[in-house]
Amino acid sequence: MKMQTDRDVYRRRRQNILKALVKHAHKRSVLILCAATEKVRNGDCEYPYRQDSDFWYLTGFHEPDAVLVLIPGRTEGQSLLFCRQRDKERELWDGHRAGPQGAVDDYGFDQAFAMEQLETLMPGLLRGCEALYYRPGSRTRFDMQMWRWLREAQQQQRKGMAPLPRIEDRDSFLHQYRMIKSEEELHIMRAAADISARGHVRAMRECSPGRMEYQLEASILHEFALHGARHPAYNSIVGGGENACVLHYTENKDQLKDGDLVLIDAGCELDHYAADITRTFPVNGRFTKNQRALYEVVLEAQQAAIACIAPGLPWDGFHKAAVQSLVEGLLRLGLLKGKPDQIIEEKLYRQFYMHGTGHWLGLDVHDVGVNWGDESPLLFEPGMTLTVEPGIYIASSNKDVDSCWHGMGIRIEDDVLVTQGGCEVMTKAAPKTVEEIEAVMAEGSP
Numbered sequence: 459m460k461m462q463t464d465r466d467v468y469r470r471r472r473q474n475i476l477k478a479l480v481k482h483a484h485k486r487s488v489l490i491l492c493a494a495t496e497k498v499r500n501g502d503c504e505y506p507y508r509q510d511s512d513f514w515y516l517t518g519f520h521e522p523d524a525v526l527v528l529i530p531g532r533t534e535g536q537s538l539l540f541c542r543q544r545d546k547e548r549e550l551w552d553g554h555r556a557g558p559q560g561a562v563d564d565y566g567f568d569q570a571f572a573m574e575q576l577e578t579l580m581p582g583l584l585r586g587c588e589a590l591y592y593r594p595g596s597r598t599r600f601d602m603q604m605w606r607w608l609r610e611a612q613q614q615q616r617k618g619m620a621p622l623p624r625i626e627d628r629d630s631f632l633h634q635y636r637m638i639k640s641e642e643e644l645h646i647m648r649a650a651a652d653i654s655a656r657g658h659v660r661a662m663r664e665c666s667p668g669r670m671e672y673q674l675e676a677s678i679l680h681e682f683a684l685h686g687a688r689h690p691a692y693n694s695i696v697g698g699g700e701n702a703c704v705l706h707y708t709e710n711k712d713q714l715k716d717g718d719l720v721l722i723d724a725g726c727e728l729d730h731y732a733a734d735i736t737r738t739f740p741v742n743g744r745f746t747k748n749q750r751a752l753y754e755v756v757l758e759a760q761q762a763a764i765a766c767i768a769p770g771l772p773w774d775g776f777h778k779a780a781v782q783s784l785v786e787g788l789l790r791l792g793l794l795k796g797k798p799d800q801i802i803e804e805k806l807y808r809q810f811y812m813h814g815t816g817h818w819l820g821l822d823v824h825d826v827g828v829n830w831g832d833e834s835p836l837l838f839e840p841g842m843t844l845t846v847e848p849g850i851y852i853a854s855s856n857k858d859v860d861s862c863w864h865g866m867g868i869r870i871e872d873d874v875l876v877t878q879g880g881c882e883v884m885t886k887a888a889p890k891t892v893e894e895i896e897a898v899m900a901e902g903s904p
């Protein structure tokens with residue numbers, strides 16, 4: 459039995475979207491969303507099932523083979539679920555299914571039907587629809603069924619040829635709501651942030667020269683699972699020395715060396731919500747002079763970026779602040795030469811910093827929302843959540859700099875919530891200053 463509160467949260471969310479559909483479409487509209495499919499890994503094994511994020515956002519329903527249909531104003535029910543029927547034999551092997559009755563009782567749908575009824579019921583549900591919120595192109599078989607149902611719906615109207623509905627951009631419509639997190643969502647995201655921070659602390663405590671990158675990864679994943687987050691939100695990166703300069707290094711196969719830094723980018727997924735933390739620290743527990751100098755340039759840039767996150771401020775300001783601060787720091791260390799404005803204008807810093815400063819965070823680690831590249835002047839609003847993750851990467855192939863800087867990849871990444879008064883760093887439990895990191899590492903494992 460699902461908790462009453464959960465059921466109400468998702469029901470309320472669907473009601474909000476139903477109201478918004480009326481406003482947005484000005485017409486008779488239908489929104490259709492499919493659950494994620496199960497994916498075969500090999501042989502008879504599947505990948506762990508992960509519900510589609512949009513589907514989860516509107517249903518809290520974790521089974522595959524389900525279709526959500528929202529029809530504002532429909533008297534028999536506005537929020538419908540098609541799902542798998544109960545099946546004693548299958549449930550013996552694969553576990554409980556809600557079935558249509560459970561979907562109504564435990565998940566709060568107005569009506570629910572077996573998947574087998576899609577074929578007969580969909581044309582009727584689509585009859586008179588003028589604006590269809592559906593994303594063609596992601597499911598070939600379902601797309602073909604949709605065309606057939608739409609044709610049948612047209613024929614059922616017996617008005618000659620009724621026009622086909624306009625196809626609306628369902629995802630852009632839904633994602634503007636997903637961008638602003640509710641208190642329930644933030645509760646989960648803070649917990650995900652805390653668990654992820656624990657993983658990083660444990661890696662710091664257990665790290666020493668000679669350990670393998672995969673052993674730190676194992677400790678982090680163990681810590682996540684111990685606290686109820688069985689899966690990471692993305693493949694963990696544990697890169698010692700030069701490996702940290704490969705931005706998406708996930709092989710995690712090398713031995714950690716005395717005198718190197720190690721970069722760890724790892725976050726858990728809790729109740730479908732992602733955390734995303736990066737910390738960089740010395741394998742032996744003490745920063746060298748150069749490591750510390752470069753680390754503090756990144757830390758300053760991260761703090762400058764976080765200071766630009768508050769309601770009403772433009773979303774692109776935090777990236778600009780990070781770049782400005784990084785360039786000033788790199789000039790101070792003699793790693794760049796010239797005038798800051800020109801370096802920024804000509805993007806000369808990109809040999810050291812070649813990625814953006816952050817992304818939205820939520821049900822997806824790279825969460826939905828207005829694209830960072832979008833032209834419109836988006837302003838931060840309370841409830842938005844994003845990462846702030848500047849870095850500096852100096853691979854030994856970079857012959858423009860003295861070799862004393864080679865093999866250092868530093869990134870510092872936190873998860874930030876825009877609040878009424880400014881912002882909150884949700885991942886603050888992960889040690890970040892040189893002093894904090896060295897103190898935790900000196901304590902070692904309990």
Ligand code: GLY
Nearest residue numbers: 692723734823847
């Ligand atoms: N861990 C993925 C990212 O930082 O974007």
Ligand code: MN
Nearest residue numbers: 734845847871
């Ligand atoms: Mn990130």
Ligand code: MN
Nearest residue numbers: 723734735871
């Ligand atoms: Mn990350």
